[in-house]
Amino acid sequence: IYQKDSSEKKSFHTCLNAMAKKKIPCSLQKLPLHDSTMVKKNPSLWKAFVLICAALAVVPFFIGVMSSRVISPNALLDHRNETRRNSIGNAPNKSPMVPVDSIPISDKTRDDYLKAVTRFQSEKDGSSDPFDGVQLVIHQNGVTEPCAVAVEDSNPMTFSTGLMETYEKMYGKVARKSGDSKEKVRLNKLSKHEFDNIFTSFVATYQIDRTSCAPNDPPPRLTSDIPALFDFCDMGEERTPILPDHNNLERNKGYLPCHFHTREGLRVTSLRQLSQLVRTKRLSRSEFTSTAACPEGDETCYFDSIDREVINLDLYAVPAARNFIFAPSYVGEIFELDHVSVPGALPVSLEVMSLSPRVFDVRNFYNLDEADDIVERALNEKSESHKIKRSSTGASGYNVNSQRTSENGFDTNGHTAMAVKKRAFEVLGFDEYTESFADGLQVLRYNQSTAYIPHLDWIDDDHKRERHDFDSSAKGTNRFGTILLYMTDLPENGGGETVFPKAWPSQDPQNNIVLDDALKLVRESGDVELFKKGSWQEKMVAQCKSKLSAKPARAKAVLFYSQTPGGERDKESLHGGCPVLHGQKWAANLWVWNGPRSGYQGSPVNQWVKDEEEANRKKGMNPPTPHVELQGQFFNKGNSLAEMYFENTFWAKFGPEDPPVYVNTYEGHTWNVKVEGKVVKTWVIDSRKGHLQKFHLN
Numbered sequence: 001i002y003q004k005d006s007s008e009k010k011s012f013h014t015c016l017n018a019m020a021k022k023k024i025p026c027s028l029q030k031l032p033l034h035d036s037t038m039v040k041k042n043p044s045l046w047k048a049f050v051l052i053c054a055a056l057a058v059v060p061f062f063i064g065v066m067s068s069r070v071i072s073p074n075a076l077l078d079h080r081n082e083t084r085r086n087s088i089g090n091a092p093n094k095s096p097m098v099p100v101d102s103i104p105i106s107d108k109t110r111d112d113y114l115k116a117v118t119r120f121q122s123e124k125d126g127s128s129d130p131f132d133g134v135q136l137v138i139h140q141n142g143v144t145e146p147c148a149v150a151v152e153d154s155n156p157m158t159f160s161t162g163l164m165e166t167y168e169k170m171y172g173k174v175a176r177k178s179g180d181s182k183e184k185v186r187l188n189k190l191s192k193h194e195f196d197n198i199f200t201s202f203v204a205t206y207q208i209d210r211t212s213c214a215p216n217d218p219p220p221r222l223t224s225d226i227p228a229l230f231d232f233c234d235m236g237e238e239r240t241p242i243l244p245d246h247n248n249l250e251r252n253k254g255y256l257p258c259h260f261h262t263r264e265g266l267r268v269t270s271l272r273q274l275s276q277l278v279r280t281k282r283l284s285r286s287e288f289t290s291t292a293a294c295p296e297g298d299e300t301c302y303f304d305s306i307d308r309e310v311i312n313l314d315l316y317a318v319p320a321a322r323n324f325i326f327a328p329s330y331v332g333e334i335f336e337l338d339h340v341s342v343p344g345a346l347p348v349s350l351e352v353m354s355l356s357p358r359v360f361d362v363r364n365f366y367n368l369d370e371a372d373d374i375v376e377r378a379l380n381e382k383s384e385s386h387k388i389k390r391s392s393t394g395a396s397g398y399n400v401n402s403q404r405t406s407e408n409g410f411d412t413n414g415h416t417a418m419a420v421k422k423r424a425f426e427v428l429g430f431d432e433y434t435e436s437f438a439d440g441l442q443v444l445r446y447n448q449s450t451a452y453i454p455h456l457d458w459i460d461d462d463h464k465r466e467r468h469d470f471d472s473s474a475k476g477t478n479r480f481g482t483i484l485l486y487m488t489d490l491p492e493n494g495g496g497e498t499v500f501p502k503a504w505p506s507q508d509p510q511n512n513i514v515l516d517d518a519l520k521l522v523r524e525s526g527d528v529e530l531f532k533k534g535s536w537q538e539k540m541v542a543q544c545k546s547k548l549s550a551k552p553a554r555a556k557a558v559l560f561y562s563q564t565p566g567g568e569r570d571k572e573s574l575h576g577g578c579p580v581l582h583g584q585k586w587a588a589n590l591w592v593w594n595g596p597r598s599g600y601q602g603s604p605v606n607q608w609v610k611d612e613e614e615a616n617r618k619k620g621m622n623p624p625t626p627h628v629e630l631q632g633q634f635f636n637k638g639n640s641l642a643e644m645y646f647e648n649t650f651w652a653k654f655g656p657e658d659p660p661v662y663v664n665t666y667e668g669h670t671w672n673v674k675v676e677g678k679v680v681k682t683w684v685i686d687s688r689k690g691h692l693q694k695f696h697l698n
Contacts, residue, residue, distance in 0.1 A: 130275040131159040133282075135310050136207050140215075140232060141318040142325035142565035148212035148229075150203075162206030163271075166198050170252065192259075192269035192431070197250035199268075200257035200317075204229040213317065226253065233258035233319050239567070240321045241475050241595045244434065244602055249320060256320035263314050265324050265429035266339045281311050318565075323480055323594050324429030325565045326360065328352040331507055335360075340426045343367055348427070350559065354503045354548055357572040358561045361550070362427065362483065365557035366420055371487040373416045375586050378409050378443040382650040386410045388445055406450045406577060411588075412440030413652070413662030424483050424590050427559065435631060436600035439479075439591040440664075446496060446577060446585040449530050451540055454501050454576035457482050457591060458562040458569045464606045468598035472567040476604045477595035479562045486552040487586040493527065495541065495581035497549035498558065502572045505548045515539075518546035527581055537579045544578035552585055567594060599664075601630075601691040630685060632671065633694045634661040642680070642697060645672040654697070673697055 136150040136159075150159075171194065190198070204210070204227035214228035215235070234240070234256040249256055260268045268274050318324050326335060335350040342348055346364040353359040381387040388409040411417040420441065422433045430437075457479045461470040469476035490496050504512045513521075519542040522528045531537040550558045562573050577587075596603040634654065636642055642654040644661055647670050652661050654673060665671070665685050673681040683695050 129158065129160050131163070131278055133311050134159045134278055135312050136203065137312050137314045138203060138208060138213060138229075139314060139316045139327060140213060140565070141316055141322065142327050143316075144327045144329040146314070148208035150207040159207075163198075163202050166202040166205065170198055170201060190270065191248065192267075193245070193248045193250050193257075195268075195270055196257040196259045197252055199260060199274075200229065200233055201252050203317075226255065229258070229317065230255040233317065235319050235322070235566075239474055240319075241472070241477060241567075241604065242602070243321050243595050244436075246321070258317040258319060260315045260317055261324045261429055263316065263327070264335050264337050264339070265326065265427070267324070267429060267431040268315065269431060278311060278313060281313065321595075322565070322567065325561060325563075326350065326358065328355055328358060328360075331355065337427060340423065342423065343370070350427075353550070353558070354500065357500060357503060357570055357574075359500060359503070359548070359550075360559040362557040362559050365423065365427070365483070366485065366555055368555045370416045370420065371485070371555040374411065374414075374420075374441070374443060374485070374588060375487050377411055377414050377416070378445075378586075381409055381411070386412070386440075386651075388443070406452055407445045407447075409443050410440040411443055412664060413660075414441075415659045417441040418659070418662065420485070421590060424592060427483070428481050428592055434596075435662075436596040436602070437593045439589075439593075439597065441485075442589040442591075444577075444585075444587045444589065446580045446587070448580050448582065448584070449537070451537055451579035452577035453536055453540065454499070454543075454574050456562060456569065456571070456574055457589075458573070460569075464608065466598070467605055467609050469604040469606045470598075472563055472594050473569070474567075477593050477597060478569075479591045480594040481559065481561050481563075481592045483590040483592075484550070484558045484560075485588040485590065486556045486558075487554060487588065488552065488584065489554045490552050490580070490583045490585055493581065494583045495527075495544065495578050496552050496583075496585040497544045497578040498552075498575055499540070499544045499547050499549040499578050500560075500573075500575050501543050501547050502574050503548035505546075513546045515542055515546055518542040521545065530581065531579070540576060540578055541581070543576075549578065552587065563594060630665050630667070630687060631692045632663045632665050632683075632685065633692070634663070634671070634673075635694065635696045637696050637698050640675045643674045645674060646670075647672065671695070 136148075137146045138148045138150075139146050171190075208227075208229065210227045212228060213232050215232040218228075218231040230253070240256065251257075262268070262277065268277070316324065316327065328335075331352050331354065333352040335352075337348040337350065340348040342364055344367060346367070348365060349363045350360040351363065353361055378388055386409050388407050417440070421438050424438070425433045458472075459470050459478055461468075464471075470478045472478040472480070484498055506512050519538070522538070522541050522545055523533075528538045528541050531541070550556075560573055560575065562570055564570050634644060636654050636656050636658065639656055641656070644651040644654045644663075646663075651663070651671075654661060663671070667685055667687040669685045671683045671685070672679050681697055685693065
């Protein structure tokens with residue numbers, strides 16, 4: 001900073017020597033450290049100033065270490081080596097990490113580091129803590145009432161201090177092997193699974209009572225001193241599905257952690273994201289709660305005893321390998337889904353239609369152009385497996401049902417279909433899109449008089465005759481949530497509603513009518529003259545007039561769940577397609593599963609299949625290769641308009657500007673590409689090349 005041999009430089013060295021040798025304070029206030037002319041002369045002023053500050057902090061520390069009777073450099077080194085040996089010795093070869101003791105750091109260092117990780121900027125009130133005033137309100141997945149409210153008076157440790165203490169104990173001094181090098185697990189480099197592990201431990205240890213948030217049916221505890229939240233988060237081996245990210249899950253004391261979501265379903269995956277949520281609430285005056293704002297006896301108002309503003313942060317704990325489910329408290333409640341992106345940047349929200357089953361009107365989920373595109377693509381589909389034809393039912397195969405008179409086709413890879421599928425995952429609280437967790441978009445056409453009798457989307461295989469394990473309450477997978485899309489308007493009294501026979505349309509019993517009375521009304525009105533008296537169609541029309549139903553409208557969407565938060569079949573989700581009385585109805589089903597669906601790699605199989613394969617193996621017989629569904633992605637990098645064919649069956653147009661064609665296919669399938677009627681490329685599916693295979697036409 002200073003010129004060579006200048007008086008300022010001499011004064012600076014004199015000051016440092018006085019501090020180092022005589023252990024006396026020395027003020028640098030008189031030195032012109034901030035002179036603007038010096039900055040212009042030497043652009044590295046600030047870099048040098050930082051080095052000076054570092055020196056002022058480090059030199060006294062080492063002086064104190066050298067002179068201390070308790071700590072010597074050798075003792076400090078031995079302590080660090082012992083800590084390192086313990087951490088490496090206690091840690092398994094791969095994650096999860098085992099908590100270890102660490103050398104405490106000062107509160108100021110911790111606060112500075114936390115602010116750097118969260119990119120926190122001090123508030124106008126001078127607060128230096130990104131989580132100052134935060135009060136956690138913890139809910140179990142799908143439950144409106146909280147299972148625990150953190151109260152700071154019960155624990156003098158602040159939110160940030162407890163969070164950092166947890167991090168330091170679990171990861172702060174643990175080295176991980178990455179190839180031949182070792183790298184520290186840094187707070188700003190945590191994976192979402194590491195964050196889940198830290199945050200679950202932090203909440204259970206520092207924020208809530210150890211007995212709070214216990215599951216209704218806890219599995220056997222591994223140890224008696226484990227917080228109840230751990231039992232809730234880890235449902236046990238027999239009730240934890242094996243999902244694609246299973247090997248990435250972390251454990252603490254043998255337990256899998258929860259993942260945490262906001263009320264609106266957004267998954268929290270990092271400290272930075274958590275601090276942003278707090279900042280958003282801090283900036284929103286309507287979210288502030290103080291002791292004066294909570295009426296006496298109001299159990300929905302939570303606060304600590306400190307007379308200051310408190311930020312209530314409601315988070316929903318979801319057990320490992322389970323999926324977030326919205327927790328509505330009353331019909332008409334609104335959930336604003338600001339994190340969901342749609343064309344035109346319209347605000348997406350849910351309005352509660354029913355508490356049981358959980359049914360929601362999804363506003364602005366998709367637009368008119370997307371609705372029209374889905375219909376147009378369905379009409380132009382030529383492939384036998386995907387084109388519009390009489391609807392079928394069942395877990396496997398094509399089975400015509402006399403009580404399902406609609407027509408349907410599938411759109412598995414269209415641009416709009418893929419956009420809608422990915423958007424559905426955002427709405428449902430997934431932080432990533434996984435193709436194996438969803439069926440293709442099933443497009444439906446209901447002409448006049450056509451309908452579908454009430455049914456469950458959850459696939460029934462109680463006798464476990466199928467290879468796939470559909471028991472989603474245990475380790476199996478099944479349809480989890482359904483989003484219904486309506487692509488056309490119907491006239492007044494045109495029918496075509498989606499009815500939920502186990503739910504009433506009104507919360508006031510006096511406004512509801514029973515089925516027999518509804519039958520009389522529809523017969524008198526002439527609405528059922530298309531059907532025979534006493535037929536299932538006539539009964540459905542009456543149900544649609546007396547039970548909860550969603551009326552079709554162009555670009556409208558409805559969400560409902562087929563599973564409970566614990567993965568059990570939700571029998572209340574029974575629903576049906578009401579007969580169309582006037583006009584034509586176009587709709588689509590989008591089914592999302594709680595894990596890999598049948599036929600995909602990693603999908604669960606029933607125990608009898610495993611036993612049969614094991615018995616064959618003992619006999620020296622190789623188990624049959626399962627008919628596993630694979631994924632193909634086809635890209636047209638050339639200049640010609642091409643067409644995709646499955647063998648000799650037309651599949652899809654394949655233009656240079658079109659999005660890639662996605663197909664679900666199997667070992668040995670042959671795919672041909674034609675240009676002007678001539679085959680220019682042939683691909684044969686080989687399972688040895690992996691589950692997802694990409695093909696390019698140049």
